Amino acid sequence: MPHTSPTIAVIGAGITGLTAAYRLSERGYAVKVFEQSAQTGGAIRTFSENGYVIEGGPNSLQLGASEVRQLIKEVGLEPDLQIANAASKKRFIVRGGKFVPVPMSPLSFFRTPLFSFRTKCAIFSEMLTRARVRPTDLSLAELVRSHFTQELVDYALNPLIAGIYAGDPEKLSVRHAFPTLWEAERSHGSLLRGMLANAKAKKARGESGVAPIVSFKGGLQTLTTTLAAKLPLGAVQLKATLESIQPGRPHRLNWQESGAYHTAEFDLVLLALPATSLAQLSFGPQAERPLALLSEITQPPVSSLFLGYRREQVGHPLDGFGGLVPAVEHRSLLGILFSSTLFPDRAPAGHVGLTVFAGGLRQPDIAQLNTNELLARLGLDLQELVGVTTPPQFVKHTYWPRAIPQYGLGYDRYLTALGRIEETNAGLFIGGNVRDGISLQDCIKSGEKMAKKAISFLSK
Numbered sequence: 001m002p003h004t005s006p007t008i009a010v011i012g013a014g015i016t017g018l019t020a021a022y023r024l025s026e027r028g029y030a031v032k033v034f035e036q037s038a039q040t041g042g043a044i045r046t047f048s049e050n051g052y053v054i055e056g057g058p059n060s061l062q063l064g065a066s067e068v069r070q071l072i073k074e075v076g077l078e079p080d081l082q083i084a085n086a087a088s089k090k091r092f093i094v095r096g097g098k099f100v101p102v103p104m105s106p107l108s109f110f111r112t113p114l115f116s117f118r119t120k121c122a123i124f125s126e127m128l129t130r131a132r133v134r135p136t137d138l139s140l141a142e143l144v145r146s147h148f149t150q151e152l153v154d155y156a157l158n159p160l161i162a163g164i165y166a167g168d169p170e171k172l173s174v175r176h177a178f179p180t181l182w183e184a185e186r187s188h189g190s191l192l193r194g195m196l197a198n199a200k201a202k203k204a205r206g207e208s209g210v211a212p213i214v215s216f217k218g219g220l221q222t223l224t225t226t227l228a229a230k231l232p233l234g235a236v237q238l239k240a241t242l243e244s245i246q247p248g249r250p251h252r253l254n255w256q257e258s259g260a261y262h263t264a265e266f267d268l269v270l271l272a273l274p275a276t277s278l279a280q281l282s283f284g285p286q287a288e289r290p291l292a293l294l295s296e297i298t299q300p301p302v303s304s305l306f307l308g309y310r311r312e313q314v315g316h317p318l319d320g321f322g323g324l325v326p327a328v329e330h331r332s333l334l335g336i337l338f339s340s341t342l343f344p345d346r347a348p349a350g351h352v353g354l355t356v357f358a359g360g361l362r363q364p365d366i367a368q369l370n371t372n373e374l375l376a377r378l379g380l381d382l383q384e385l386v387g388v389t390t391p392p393q394f395v396k397h398t399y400w401p402r403a404i405p406q407y408g409l410g411y412d413r414y415l416t417a418l419g420r421i422e423e424t425n426a427g428l429f430i431g432g433n434v435r436d437g438i439s440l441q442d443c444i445k446s447g448e449k450m451a452k453k454a455i456s457f458l459s460k
Contacts, residue, residue: 014042315387
């Protein structure tokens with residue numbers, strides 16, 4: 001416990017901000033969390049309606065990093081963990097207008113129709129590639145193409161990036177979006193040998209080879225709700241919009257709440273906000289916006305459409321995690337998640353649930369359609385890919401006008417701007433998916449990192 005109780009403001013009650021606030025509160029610091037919306041959780045939104053459990057944002061959490069496992073244990077959620085169904089190890093990619101299983105073993109790889117003989121040979125020969133240090137960053141697609149084939153970019157990399165970033169591998173930076181591949185080429189030459197070496201190193205550290213995919217009874221929002229509940233009463237202020245920061249010792253925050261303006265001083269300020277919110281923040285007496293550059297970060301719109309059916313309405317066995325759609329297949333969706341297969345109790349008895357993703361950088365106009373227009377647009381794809389011929393019994397549409405930040409080429413300039421703000425304003429720290437990775441696991445680690453920085457700063 002610290003000898004004094006410095007006051008700490010955490011701006012943003014998503015998973016990053018809540019993790020940081022919880023960690024600091026546990027250490028005895030006085031923490032106040034400000035959240036613009038009417039609820040905590042940020043992009044994590046779970047709905048329970050008509051017997052379905054629906055994720056409007058992220059659908060699962062990878063239980064890999066020690067920080068994630070420790071946090072879940074500390075807040076008492078281990079009994080509520082749900083491990084993804086064993087069937088979810090099976091994944092699909094569309095080729096030739098139908099879902100084709102992703103090969104999961106050497107034998108199935110040789111037999112798969114996903115890739116030609118040329119691509120299969122290229123994968124094996126890639127193991128002989130020598131180490132290479134590139135003078136400049138390059139796109140993810142360019143890197144993979146230089147090691148394998150265009151076919152692998154089209155039918156493996158492209159759908160994978162659609163599922164992770166809702167983005168385009170031709171525009172993502174290797175160094176920032178996939179730093180492990182950047183380092184693998186520099187240290188081993190072969191991407192495959194580098195990945196194998198990384199897996200071996202993890203095993204030597206006692207980390208599991210393949211981190212399980214998990215959720216919680218009642219959905220992912222169980223985690224953020226629990227974190228918020230662990231904070232002292234009154235520590236979270238909802239519907240509070242931060243207007244400006246007057247940096248100093250202490251920092252002065254000005255925010256608006258219920259039409260009224262408020263001011264308070266804090267020893268430290270932790271910003272766990274999306275890029276658009278950071279870009280709008282004003283600093284100092286001149287109301288400067290030193291992070292306005294962040295408004296240029298691409299964040300394409302995405303629609304998440306949860307569809308509930310009677311089991312007999314869906315022809316596909318739904319025997320897997322779901323399927324992704326390559327751009328070269330010219331479909332109107334990015335992918336389909338078999339939600340009721342992934343975790344138990346996600347649909348009423350005799351029913352199944354699908355989560356369909358549309359839009360992204362590939363087709364942003366489709367994401368912006370209203371629910372009925374979107375259903376009509378996706379009808380043929382659903383019929384041909386999963387055998388749906390009748391309207392769903394239940395629909396839940398979640399629209400994200402600015403979804404996942406794209407770590408594109410030239411992303412250094414945004415990171416430099418963030419670093420400069422921290423350097424020139426002692427006691428101010430920035431984290432979240434704009435900086436530390438886009439996955440839930442990354443965001444939890446980011447919150448932990450911000451808390452450590454704050455504690456280290458206060459202990460000086």
